[in-house]
Amino acid sequence: MSTAEAVSPPAAPVDEEPRGFAGLYRRAMDNLKSGNLGVLPIVIGIIFIVVFFSFKATNFFTANNFVNIIIQMAGTAMLAYGVVFVLLLGEIDLSISYVAGIGALTVAELQLPGSGHEINGLLAMLCAIGICAVIGFAQGSIVARVGVPSFVVTLAGYLIWQGVILQRLEQPGSIIIQDRWINYTASYFFSDQAGWLIAALITGLYAVVVIGGVVGKRRAGVAVRSPGLVVAKLVGVGVAAFGTVAICNHAKVPHGLPLAGVLVVIALVVLTFLAKRTTFGRHVYAVGGNAEASRRAGINVPRIRILVFVLSSSMAAVGGIILAANVNSVDLNFGGGTLLLNSIAAAVIGGVSLFGGRGEVRGAFLGALVIATVSNGLNTAGYATGIIYEVTGIILLLAVTLDTIARRLQIRSGR
């Protein structure tokens, strides 16, 4: 038909973008108009928090504490990654904290010496993730196929999985985790050399991916937007990777780059790839933006919803394992407290919209970092738990207020 014939030879993009600063500025304005604030507010927030506590507590701005913060944020970050996808759909998953508990309980149960069903720790972790994936599938199916609101389904899940944990642990009260593989997720530290190697690997891989993308665009005759930004990102990732390793290698106890931190970064990379570079991720954003349009475009909307709930429960299992490994045990209270709300708050603070369709995985990373830093800082400075909750609450409120204002700007400028 006609479009194919009427097409001119390739390499004639309609957009003549201004380059350099003007181009960057226009992109930023476009993002702002469409309600994307980007990571700028949160990065400024983190810098402010770090500076504040550095003055407030003498042992906050130390290499040791830096490693502590990484380990403290790991579990929450993993849960928050899953939350990002759920929120992108405009849904909610309230069950994750106790699904994380089920994950932790499963590994604890499967590594229990003398229980008769003792298996290798690595295998136990895979089983735990698998079981939680099934839980996610069940919950997601009820949401997507039957049409029960996700709030209700996962609230029921919250109660049910809490009940299961209480039932199993009523007698022993807790199960000690002795398996070294499981405990490594929170307490393995790389040697200095291995740390440097990992930093080099991360920077190198990122460079390959970014440069590969630029080459692909060139080949297709598509404009490469703001080459300056590409270079800045490369340098930023390199500095962050090597800087982190340098500080971790400076720490006395615990010494070295923690495996938990590496896992958090690996999950960040994999899930960002999933969200941004695959059809699945694109469809998640589409369904969150306009479910009816997605359906009419031929996207299998229920399938996307179910897969997202599977993902969120699986990530909950991963987070649960790390959290359990951090204390070498699973007890009656596992999954309670602020875990659920901190995970959701991490995603929201990171700029993921509760209305669906807007947000990025890295937001959850930054949000979890904020929450871990604040609670660590307040702890180090000797404040009571009450204050920690209050401050976290205020930060959450600020973040959501920013998001709402951004959204109102979008409505005003759009259409």
Added chain:
Amino acid sequence: MNSTTPLLELRSITKSFGSVQALDEVDFEVRLGEVMALVGDNGAGKSTLIKCIAGIHGYDSGEILFEGQEVHIHGPKDASRLGIEVVYQDLALCDNLDVVQNMYLGREAHDAFQRLKEPIMEQKTAETLKSLAVTTINSVRQPVATLSGGQRQSVAVAKAVQWNSKLVILDEPTAALGVAQTEQVLALVRRLGEQGLAVVIISHNLHDVFETANRITVLRLGRNVGIFDREKTTPEEVVHAITAGAPTKVSGITPGTATAGAAS
């Protein structure tokens, strides 16, 4: 199939929602290179008819012929496989996605690992917009939320023709637009017909209809009340048909599909 065979032909399509008879033995046809308007008052069954063609919902009885062959359309994918694309009244674009992402929504170019091929999609999008003379969009990487109504409608139309489609259906394409933007979209609609596509335009606005259409099908209360050639009719005649037209065939008397073609 010769040039007089309609690209799409509907025979005696009937559809009811519970006790409401939305379509009662409706016939409809559109040829390649022609802009066919589908008009009627609120509740005449225009949108229902379109949704039957697009596979959004099924129909109770009747048959659909595409290029002379009987076809069964059970979902949006069936329709797009045939080369039928619909541009909906509510635009069916995702505000949070950019122009390229919307153009390829549900049909992303990807490799064996489901990885998106962004450069190819971006390049093809730019080409399609250019071939349709849509020049008002600055960047194909702009989120759709930042576009004006006319630009959004242009994107929606471009999205529909991108897929080597043969039939493009536009549901109230100018409903939310200002004067200048309306002209822009109507010109685009005419261009589609001139490029050899079959185009169906649904509109309340007879100005739009007489600006673009070659023929006009009028529905009233879920029934056919006539097909008019734009050259040989007047807006007054069409308005009369919309508001007071008598059904061209009466259910139960015209015996089924055998003579349905004669109704027009």
